Amino acid sequence: MELRKRQTPMLTGDIFDEFPDESDWDAIIIGAGPNGLMTGAYLAKAGAKVAVVERRYEVGGGLATEEILFPCYYSNMHAIYHMMVDYMPVMQDFNLDKHALVWIKPNLQTAMVFEDGSSLLLTRMVEDTADSIHKVSHKDAVAFGKLMRTWRRMVSEIVGPATYLPPTPSLDWIVALQRTEVGRELLELNEGSPLEIMTDHFENDRVRALMLYVACMWGLDPRETGIGLFVPLLLERGMNKCYCYGGSHKFAGALAREIVRAEGTILEAAEVTRINMQNGNVAGVELMEGRTLNSKVVISSLDPHTTFFDLVGKESLPTTLKETVENWKYDKWSYYTLHLVAKEKPKYQCDDPWVNESFMTVFGFDSTDQVVAHWNNVMAGKVDGDFGGHSTCESFWDPHLVRMPGGEVSFFQMHAPYDIEGGWEKRNKELEEAILDKWQKAAPNMKRENIIMTSPETPVDIEIRFPNMRRGAIKHGDYTPMQLGYNRPNTECSSSKTPIGGLYLCGASTYPGGMVTGGPGYVAANKVAEDMGLKKWWKPTPAMEKYIKTYME
Amino acid sequence: MEFMRKSTEEIYDIVIIGGGPNGVALAAYLAKCGLSVCVLEERSEAGGACEQTEPIAGVRINPHAAVMYAAAAPGWEQLELWKYGFRMSWEPAWAFTPLIKTVMTTEGAVPFSDKDGLGWAKITGMLGSPTFTKELLRATFWCPPHPPEVEVTAENIPFMQVYKERAPEIWTEELLQMTMFDLMDEYLETEPFKVMQAFASWYSGAAAHYQGMAIPAMGGNIAVTLYGASAPRGGMHDYFHAILRCALAHGAVVRTCCPVEEIIIRNGQAVGVHLRDNAAWGEKTIWADKAVVSAVDVRQTFNKLIGPQHVDRGLLQKVNDISLKGGSIYVSHFLTREPLRLSPKFKDWPHMTGGIYPCDSREIYYDHVADVDGHKGDPTMPAQRVFWMAVPDGRFPSTDPQCTIPNHYLVSPFYVFVPPPEYHVDGPDAINKYKEKWNAYMREAFSQVVENLNSDSLVYHWANTPLESEFRNTGLIGGGYSGARLCKDHMWTNRPLPELSRYCTPIDRLYLGNQSTGHPGGLCLMAIPYNLMHILIEDGIAEPGNWWYPSPWYIPERGKISAIPRK
């Protein structure tokens, strides 16, 4: 352990004070991603003396907006599509717009552009999507409208609010959902695989392809059964994505401001290397630089391996916990993203000019089979010429990302394996070229002479930036029935309290899971506040209250 | 107020334009006085030129500021920055302090003498008993200029008072006329040692060849070397975080993505600001009940934010004549697969691949001055002789690395002075046109000292030219670190102009708080906010608690409230 070395104040007299080598806290939160920040903001405002410790030089975790197109162009290299803004309790509980936090929710959410120049649109307003589907199938357009009627209810009455309440053991939940018709329908839906669900509801293959892509892009296996309840959630929320004006990092900045206003402390460049234990309970954390922070409550937002094996240590774990951690599966696929600055915004060659204003544009796929084949490839560690993915022109939404006039910032993102055949060092450049070829085919002005600068981020890079996103796992762990709901990360820890005294979890590997939902952070804040005997100054959202009344009482 | 406000519009006591380190430190001071403060920053992240970025995963580069110059600031105590998580990455002296025994020249690392070391220690106050280095720095930078009615003399200039009291043998009226070279010629002997200090000073504010700048030039130099050129843990942006959080904790509002379009002036009084239409904040007018402070560059402040209609032509001319020279930097960042190795003739240079080169003679120094500020064209010095300063990754302790990609190594930043874009004979964007060529030139310059900066090893060479710096960070005029030359005409009661010294403007309730707009300029962070505090107390705007203490050399303006607390 390297203790900070202070140069003897070379004949210069006294020196200013620094943060102390040892300090005492009511609660320590490891990791300042969206979840850690939310837990911190609630607890600090409840009067706890909170320290949030972050390994990087900047808070935010997946809420990162940086000048990765250096110099002068910024990009959101991780979370950009914010799907849960309508449900996150932080939006009601904190006055975040005071920090100039502004969300943009474009009507045209996702466009899929096909090789023959046709396109399909998925919009926030149901009728606009139906209009687009009418081009290929009246039946599907009608089916879509009908489906959304129930799916929206499933989300707004059940899955949306449940995201912010502690998990219910699976059997109890099944019983509870029987109480309503929409609950029963959801349970039924849960039996099917995403692919089956799309096939059952839509006849047109391209409509299926679009819906399947949007529902599964965050990591559902299209053939897996028992995860069907995520399909309405991810599709409906996929129609309500928001962009954070000024970049996703502004959201992190607003949350951090709330922590500080409530007298919480944030330490950056502060990698936790050890969770200190005393008589089987946590006693605090140790930072890489040698400083110690003492607390009887430690809340980790990191992946299970880091929290339990690296920081607590195997020797302090109960056997069952050790086993679940050993068996923990990281995401089945990660992301490869090519960020670039071009002289123009992409102009897609297709039948609908509105596509150029789409928040997300999917291209490279012509059929459901092709989508599924790409994912199968990825799960087998391969990427071949038939890949597809999604892109966004960020500067279309956000002039603040551009510091030097004359460039537009866009990215293309595709699912990709961590262990790619041939290795990323070798495949990186090749893939970049293949993406640019494909992009130019879809949007002819994305030709090489219009590209000013590129910056790829491979799954390995994701892990380098955030070691807790092991194997480039954007959700800190796969979505499978064994790792979801009450099972995430395991039945003992999913309500955020662990079997180790004083240790809690608040990150994406805990119920309800990954993405910027704020779920794990909020659930943990509630649990810790209860256990610490803090007065909760906040109330559940109206949707949560209704859900509790309908299903839990 | 005689005009109508919409009820939805916001009112604060103080509105500060620009969320750089100066604007936000001022917000921290004022919020700590109990005032309601709103800072409006144009970019999506506040911090101004104290920033870091991670252009590829695992590599943290410093596009601008890299090391801490502010160690002597009263702000550490007054703002209690330790509370807000502030930590340093202390390292033993690595670069150009007298503790090291050699200097880098084209001949290799050459030694300097005890006389040099002792002479330097003497004039910088380190041999005083007790030492008076910190006092000297505070006197030079952390003290507001004297009020207009006070004649500035060799007796009352703060640093002169320090010498007179603490080292009378050094004090002479001549100190006010000398260049730093003159001063060194008197106390030191080895030419390369003097040239190294001269370069270090030029990089730290006032240059060694500016007339009458001997002490400020030396001061900038020791401000950085004093504490071993150490950096805040996590880099200069994490220093900024401590400032920001201090401001927030005391209730200040700091909004990003809120560029200010104009300062609203009614009856000769600044009363608020309008935001540009791409601002994130819905309501685009924000009112200030007590004062507006512009913490953005002086040219933008007068030409755009205030606007020519509120400033007389004579003053505007002077504003536009303020020199942008003396700090335009071409910043490189090298990521390599091998650790860079010093070539054999530098085997005695103990400080990794960082430092200052080449320090052979004053001729090289003056050639470089001519190239940067005389010729006003692209660099003409052969790469073998061009002067650079580098900060290697290895400088940071292993607990605070800049590069975490396995088996990769970083040198960031690598600074070379170039002409200010505004003065380039081929127009401001000239330096951007041949970036590839200039990048190769920078590598060639560095390769005079390291032997393996070659295409096999080099993974990335990022660079920000001064023009790019101006765009990245509106208001880094000249693409440099002080925004206005730190020569005698722009220092102390002349900074930025005699009419605007003491951070005031002809517009009532409008103050200036940017590095380009007041003494002492860039680098010595927390100086402008601390100095400006004296003025805001005088004007009855700020009333600090008993945490406040003024500069011991401060002279109140006649007829105003003194910033010296009454016992």
Ligand SMILES: Cc1cc2nc3c(=O)[nH]c(=O)nc-3n(C[C@H](O)[C@H](O)[C@H](O)COP(=O)(O)OP(=O)(O)OC[C@H]3O[C@@H](n4cnc5c(N)ncnc54)[C@H](O)[C@@H]3O)c2cc1C
């Ligand atoms: C390429 C990519 C694209 C994505 N796109 C989206 C999207 O569009 N929409 C969406 O909702 N989600 C998206 N995600 C997922 C989302 O970013 C994550 O699921 C989310 O950030 C998880 O939040 P968290 O707070 O649990 O953890 P994280 O955001 O991972 O934060 C954990 C924090 O802990 C820190 N840390 C790590 N180790 C230590 C240590 N030892 N000590 C102290 N601190 C430590 C990390 O630096 C990090 O800041 C994307 C992710 C990636 C990688």
Ligand SMILES: Cc1cc2nc3c(=O)[nH]c(=O)nc-3n(C[C@H](O)[C@H](O)[C@H](O)COP(=O)(O)OP(=O)(O)OC[C@H]3O[C@@H](n4cnc5c(N)ncnc54)[C@H](O)[C@@H]3O)c2cc1C
């Ligand atoms: C290359 C380089 C190297 C440097 N090295 C060091 C170093 O090693 N150590 C050190 O201490 N210092 C260093 N400095 C100097 C230091 O960074 C500056 O002195 C400091 O950042 C000045 O702070 P400021 O607040 O006055 O101005 P700035 O940092 O320029 O901040 C001004 C802020 O105002 C914002 N702004 C501009 N216009 C508007 C508008 N209309 N509305 C709203 N906001 C606006 C800008 O976006 C910016 O954030 C360096 C500077 C440079 C350029």
